[in-house]
Amino acid sequence: MVKKLQRKLQWVLSMVxxxxxxxxxxxxxxxxxxxSTTAVKEQIRAAEDRFLDNYYESLLQVRLKDGVADxxxxxxxxxxxxxxxVNAYGVVFDSEFKTLFTExxxxxxxxxxxxxxxxxxxQNESGIISHYEYRVRDIEENIQVTFIDRNDIQRRLVPVxxxxxxxxxxxxxxxxxxxxxxxxxxxxxxxxxxxxQKQFVADASHELKTPLAVIDVNLDMARSMPDNPKxxxxxxxxxxxxxxxxxxxxxxxxxxxxxxxxxxxxxSLTDTVEGVLLPFEAAAYDRxxxxxxxxxxxxxxxxxxxxxxxxxxxxxxxxxxxxxxGSEIFVTLKKEHKAMVLVVENDGDTIPEEQMQHIFExxxxxxxxxxxxxxxxxxxLAIAKGTATRYGGTIHVTSEDGHTAFTVVLPxxx
Numbered sequence: 001m002v003k004k005l006q007r008k009l010q011w012v013l014s015m016v017x018x019x020x021x022x023x024x025x026x027x028x029x030x031x032x033x034x035x036s037t038t039a040v041k042e043q044i045r046a047a048e049d050r051f052l053d054n055y056y057e058s059l060l061q062v063r064l065k066d067g068v069a070d071x072x073x074x075x076x077x078x079x080x081x082x083x084x085x086v087n088a089y090g091v092v093f094d095s096e097f098k099t100l101f102t103e104x105x106x107x108x109x110x111x112x113x114x115x116x117x118x119x120x121x122x123q124n125e126s127g128i129i130s131h132y133e134y135r136v137r138d139i140e141e142n143i144q145v146t147f148i149d150r151n152d153i154q155r156r157l158v159p160v161x162x163x164x165x166x167x168x169x170x171x172x173x174x175x176x177x178x179x180x181x182x183x184x185x186x187x188x189x190x191x192x193x194x195x196x197q198k199q200f201v202a203d204a205s206h207e208l209k210t211p212l213a214v215i216d217v218n219l220d221m222a223r224s225m226p227d228n229p230k231x232x233x234x235x236x237x238x239x240x241x242x243x244x245x246x247x248x249x250x251x252x253x254x255x256x257x258x259x260x261x262x263x264x265x266x267x268s269l270t271d272t273v274e275g276v277l278l279p280f281e282a283a284a285y286d287r288x289x290x291x292x293x294x295x296x297x298x299x300x301x302x303x304x305x306x307x308x309x310x311x312x313x314x315x316x317x318x319x320x321x322x323x324x325x326g327s328e329i330f331v332t333l334k335k336e337h338k339a340m341v342l343v344v345e346n347d348g349d350t351i352p353e354e355q356m357q358h359i360f361e362x363x364x365x366x367x368x369x370x371x372x373x374x375x376x377x378x379x380x381l382a383i384a385k386g387t388a389t390r391y392g393g394t395i396h397v398t399s400e401d402g403h404t405a406f407t408v409v410l411p412x413x414x
Contacts, residue, residue, distance in 0.1 A: 013183055017175040025168040029161060040148055043088060044135050048146045051090035052139060055101040087149040089132075091116035094142050116145040211238035245379075261390050263302040263413055269340060270299045273333050276312045280320060288325035289346075291316075295333040301340055302413055303391060311387045312342065314380040315406050319346040322404070335412075339393070342408040351399035359397060360385040384408075 089112045092101040097117065104112040119127070119134045120143055126135045134147035215238050222231040273295055284291050301308070319329045327347040334341055351359065362382040388395040393410040 014176055014179040017179060018172055021168060021171040021175055025164055025171075028164050032161070032164075040133050040150060044133065044146050044148050047088035047090060047148065048135065048137065048144065051088075051092075051101075051103050051146055052144060054103060055090075055092050055144075058101060088146065089115075089148070090144065090146045092139070092142050092144050093117075093120060097143075100142060115147065119145050119147060211242045214238045261303050261307065265304070266300050266302045267305040268299070269301040269308065270295055270297055270333065272305050272309050273312055273331065273342070276309055276316060277331060280313075280316050283317075284320050284329065287320055287323065289320060289323045290328045291320075292328050292330040293332070295331065296335060299333065299335055299340065301410070307387050307391075308410075311384045311408065312344075314384045315342075315344040315408070318380060319344050319404075319406070322346060322348045324348045324402075338412050340410045340412065342410070343405055345403065345405040347402050348404060350402050351397065351404060356397055356399060360395070 087105065088103075089105065089107060090101075090103045091099060091113055093116070094100055097120070099113055102109050102112055107115075115129065115132060116134075118129055120136055122129070124136070127133070128150070129147075131149065131151050132147040133150050134145060136143065136145050138144075215235050218231040218234040218238075222228075222235070225231065274293070277291055277293060281291060316329070316331070323329055323346040329344070329346045332341075332343040332345075360381050362379060385395050388408055388410065391410050392413075393408060395406065395408045397404065397406050399405075
């Protein structure tokens with residue numbers, strides 16, 4: 001199911017990013033095209049003025065050369081300028097379409113005149129004929145035609161288009177690679193959650209299977225030996241174990257299901273921690289350890305006292321259970337900056353680094369056989385972590401040279 005979700009998410013994300021890349025690519029090409037079109041029009045306007053200046057200059061030279069006495073009676077002659085440095089061409093016609101002036105470059109003068117005449121006869125002020133863009137305007141009683149070869153502009157666009165397409169293809173490839181890793185990263189929490197749920201079901205089933213099997217066997221024995229009450233005692237013990245397991249499972253579900261807590265009430269954190277320590281003195285004495293404390297006075301905290309009490313109980317019980325005989329368990333509670341800091345320390349076996357990474361996971365036990373025998377299910381620290389998280393705090397463990405410390409940091413809400 002997760003893999004299908006990942007594939008669908010990857011497909012959707014890829015399509016969105018690819019469309020984004022294509023949109024940018026099309027926009028870039030469109031802007032380049034519009035820029036080239038604008039450049040062509042500007043070149044035509046510049047060429048118009050230049051051609052007109054050349055026309056008047058050539059006309060003046062002809063008249064001075066011929067010594068014209070009366071310009072009104074003069075029959076105008078055609079003049080021509082060859083300019084191969086530009087890709088623009090121009091022709092001036094009189095009202096009877098007689099050529100008065102031609103400026104040509106790479107084209108022949110005849111070809112330029114023919115094209116100009118076509119453009120005039122189209123009766124449009126501007127347009128495109130073949131691959132030439134033109135403009136026609138009236139100058140006095142004459143007609144000026146200016147046109148430019150668009151192929152030169154388009155040829156200059158080819159590298160831009162090829163470069164843009166290459167970048168687009170590279171962008172799409174990068175998008176596909178990025179979408180693969182991004183979707184994998186996005187689905188990772190879901191994958192982890194599904195894995196944990198499966199592990200949870202497997203572990204819970206395993207924990208329930210053993211007492212159920214014991215109950216089943218002892219029921220058969222009780223039926224066959226009704227006068228022997230010890231089998232009923234075994235059944236009672238296993239039933240109590242199952243009851244504790246179910247209670248812890250419900251507690252864990254409650255802790256992990258609620259994101260926030262009711263902070264409308266304030267309680268004495270100092271009294272709560274000290275109240276938890278007192279009942280454990282007998283258990284500590286049985287294990288051959290002592291409990292020391294440095295609990296700051298008068299600390300108040302907003303929330304539910306039962307949540308904090310249950311978390312402290314778990315940490316104290318865990319410390320007593322794993323402490324070596326003759327050692328001391330030390331509990332510290334203080335206010336530090338804008339948080340309450342609780343530290344529970346004990347001396348025992350060093351927790352390996354690889355086990356510390358999993359110690360707050362559900363059903364995780366360092367010594368599985370020993371814990372199962374003593375009725376521990378590996379849910380206490382998971383519940384403690386869930387409680388700290390609900391209060392916006394953190395819990396972590398350090399273990400070095402046999403000294404282990406659990407530190408809980410609970411922020412103070414204003």
